[in-house]
Amino acid sequence: xxxxxxxxxxxxxxxxxxxxxxxxxxxxxxxxxxxxxxxxxxxxxxxxxxxxxxxxxxxxxxxxxxxxxxxxxxxxxxxxxxxxxxxxxxxxxxxxxxxxxxxxxxxxxxxxxxxxxxxxxxxxxxxxxxxxxxxxxxxxxxxxxxxxxxxxxxxxxxxxxxxxxxxxxxxxxxxxxxxxxxxxxxxxxxxxxxxxxxxxxxxxxxxxxxxxxxxxxxxxxxxxxxxxxxxxxxxxxxxxxxxxxxxxxxxxxxxxxxxxxxxxxxxxxxxxxxxxxxxxxxxxxxxxxxxxxxxxxxxxxxxxxxxxxxxxxxxxxxxxxxxxxxxxxxxxxxxxxxxxxxxxxxxxxxxxxxxxxxxxxxxxxxxxxxxxxxxxxxxxxxxxxxx
Amino acid sequence: xxxxxxxxxxxxxxxxxxxxxxxxxxxxxxxxxxxxxxxxxxxxxxxxxxxxxxxxxxxxxxxxxxxxxxxxxxxxxxxxxxxxxxxxxxxxxxxxxxxxxxxxxxxxxxxxxxxxxxxxxxxxxxxxxxxxxxxxxxxxxxxxxxxxxxxxxxxxxxxxxxxxxxxxxxxxxxxxxxxxxxxxxxxxxxxxxxxxxxxxxxxxxxxxxxxxxxxxxxxxxxxxxxxxxxxxxxxxxxxxxxxxxxxxxxxxxxxxxxxxxxxxxxxxxxxxxxxxxxxxxxxxxxxxxxxxxxxxxxxxxxxxxxxxxxxxxxxxxxxxxxxxxxxxxxxxxxxxxxxxxxxxxxxxxxxxxxxxxxxxxxxxxxxxxxxxxxxxxxxxxxxxxxx
Numbered sequence: 001x002x003x004x005x006x007x008x009x010x011x012x013x014x015x016x017x018x019x020x021x022x023x024x025x026x027x028x029x030x031x032x033x034x035x036x037x038x039x040x041x042x043x044x045x046x047x048x049x050x051x052x053x054x055x056x057x058x059x060x061x062x063x064x065x066x067x068x069x070x071x072x073x074x075x076x077x078x079x080x081x082x083x084x085x086x087x088x089x090x091x092x093x094x095x096x097x098x099x100x101x102x103x104x105x106x107x108x109x110x111x112x113x114x115x116x117x118x119x120x121x122x123x124x125x126x127x128x129x130x131x132x133x134x135x136x137x138x139x140x141x142x143x144x145x146x147x148x149x150x151x152x153x154x155x156x157x158x159x160x161x162x163x164x165x166x167x168x169x170x171x172x173x174x175x176x177x178x179x180x181x182x183x184x185x186x187x188x189x190x191x192x193x194x195x196x197x198x199x200x201x202x203x204x205x206x207x208x209x210x211x212x213x214x215x216x217x218x219x220x221x222x223x224x225x226x227x228x229x230x231x232x233x234x235x236x237x238x239x240x241x242x243x244x245x246x247x248x249x250x251x252x253x254x255x256x257x258x259x260x261x262x263x264x265x266x267x268x269x270x271x272x273x274x275x276x277x278x279x280x281x282x283x284x285x286x287x288x289x290x291x292x293x294x295x296x297x298x299x300x301x302x303x304x305x306x307x308x309x310x311x312x313x314x315x316x317x318x319x320x321x322x323x324x325x326x327x328x329x330x331x332x333x334x335x336x337x338x339x340x341x342x343x344x345x346x347x348x349x350x351x352x353x354x355x356x357x358x359x360x361x362x363x364x365x366x367x368x369x370x371x372x373x374x375x376x377x378x379x380x381x382x383x384x385x386x387x
Numbered sequence: 388x389x390x391x392x393x394x395x396x397x398x399x400x401x402x403x404x405x406x407x408x409x410x411x412x413x414x415x416x417x418x419x420x421x422x423x424x425x426x427x428x429x430x431x432x433x434x435x436x437x438x439x440x441x442x443x444x445x446x447x448x449x450x451x452x453x454x455x456x457x458x459x460x461x462x463x464x465x466x467x468x469x470x471x472x473x474x475x476x477x478x479x480x481x482x483x484x485x486x487x488x489x490x491x492x493x494x495x496x497x498x499x500x501x502x503x504x505x506x507x508x509x510x511x512x513x514x515x516x517x518x519x520x521x522x523x524x525x526x527x528x529x530x531x532x533x534x535x536x537x538x539x540x541x542x543x544x545x546x547x548x549x550x551x552x553x554x555x556x557x558x559x560x561x562x563x564x565x566x567x568x569x570x571x572x573x574x575x576x577x578x579x580x581x582x583x584x585x586x587x588x589x590x591x592x593x594x595x596x597x598x599x600x601x602x603x604x605x606x607x608x609x610x611x612x613x614x615x616x617x618x619x620x621x622x623x624x625x626x627x628x629x630x631x632x633x634x635x636x637x638x639x640x641x642x643x644x645x646x647x648x649x650x651x652x653x654x655x656x657x658x659x660x661x662x663x664x665x666x667x668x669x670x671x672x673x674x675x676x677x678x679x680x681x682x683x684x685x686x687x688x689x690x691x692x693x694x695x696x697x698x699x700x701x702x703x704x705x706x707x708x709x710x711x712x713x714x715x716x717x718x719x720x721x722x723x724x725x726x727x728x729x730x731x732x733x734x735x736x737x738x739x740x741x742x743x744x745x746x747x748x749x750x751x752x753x754x755x756x757x758x759x760x761x762x763x764x765x766x767x768x769x770x771x772x773x774x
Contacts, residue, residue, distance in 0.1 A: 083671060087668050089668075109704050109705045109706075110702070110704045111702065112672070113700050114699060115700050278497075280474055281471075281476075284470060284474065284499075311502060312467075313489075313499060313502050315499045315500075316498050317496050317497045317498060
């Protein structure tokens, strides 16, 4: 096989696809990137068998600067190949196989010949038996993922919690994540989603690993629609020229809707930046005896962040608030959880709702534009202290 | 003690001084930054006993925004204190001791109280018994250091080689560094240096640790003169409001001038960027059996970089040259050494001089503006190969 391509185009597609490859495997070839050259398109594949990122470049798109001289396949060592391409002089690269396991890369005066994997040994692509599909605007899907992924469980001890749940019924599409100490939930009405293959009255739960969703958000660039196609064990995100295949996590996702309080005893409203910066500072002296913890004391008089760490020092700061109602409360929590949650609001004013010092508190946009109640919510469980 | 200061001024001075503090010591207090508050100035000190960085801020300089309320001293935990200051709201910080070992930091709504070290336990400053001194333009000193420091020995097995030698005689000031595989040398004539305390006919050698010189180049900002003051065991670099004290390395620095060849058999001239980029690419497939090595083959026909690595691949690239004279030669060397050396020329054309494949080659500016022969030279020893 042999083709020419614009260096900048090749670099971008390789960097995206490379993120799908395995970093440490027993199957060496999965550290490689497969390139299939057809008359009308190039296909790039990086896969670690749980996640597969596939990119298609049409040869007819003149911006790609592609000339196909001979069709065929090759599997190159991902990281090393990318490093060579990145350091090449010139704007156009020629890549050709000299035999199945030898690839030549030429650009201006530079001429590399590197060992490659035999493409015949590369696992064949997963087939998808479509059960149902969704279509949704890229930026909206990206928001739904980014607003919830912060709360996924970071350890492997409860695998089902390491993903974000997509929940669909007759009324809404919901994304939820929880590590059992905090919970993030985002809901959109069905008029913003095109659903196919789901019967009326049916509800569906699909839990997608956080790692796969990170790649999805990285590749989504714009307003264009994203297609989600689901079968028994896998989900495909079709984003323009990229196809991201991910396994679905097995198991029952916990029922989370009952965790969200219906009422509240205390409410404050605050600017996102004030809350984030205050939490960032108070975290510097967080008590870390058992868990990282700081205190927020709310009264009609003032709202105060405070923390202290034996042998180190103490900190206190008055938080400027825009609104207060309800009862006084003092609550201990992990300041990192608060900062993670605040950042998902992207700077809008936030209302915090409390039910005493030993019940979870939750945060919502102060002036939500969406008519669905709790359409976007961040919930944090307090830390019980012995003091 | 108590003072107010502009946050940006404090942050900058702390970051500079902090680089002098010890990172891991048996003497905890040397991880701290000492702040001495006088009516007319603040003094900041960071020291690991080998290197001391001291900064002075005059209270009369309105740009510093300093108000001294009460004089005194404190020693704060360096990294932690800087992190607090960096995250403070507002533009002006108030810092006061609440007792010897308790420091309060207030800025707008934020109020920290942190434990500190007892300033009475901080080691007293080194006294300098001036033997002689030099005065030199900051940017020139910075060049002399940066052009040679690349060749210092990176391991501790030969301590004297971990520094840059400053050599002064009746004719010149020279900086030299070598790790015994490569050598860097820069010479300036004495009309660019003001010397005091050195008798006619006397020659002087002072070897300064590379780590100290890195801090010197970091702090030098402009054309202003730098004062170097030397005693038996220490050197002081006085740079504007900063004083950097460093110990001098003990031992005899090897005689290096005989290493520089007087003649050459082959000469090529090349653009710095072509040489650096070519070396960077050929290094990707450097043979790393014993040492990292690539080959440069020079003939009247062409100049070729090439390298190969078993199991991985091979690379070759024609180097565009501007001038060739002398005999054909092929020479093996460490491409990292070449790249390090090329970068010190900052983009000007470079001439390379060879004496066969088993003798060191050296590099100089193609069109040197300085009349002193070998005023700036980078020398690299070839690697002998068994092929």
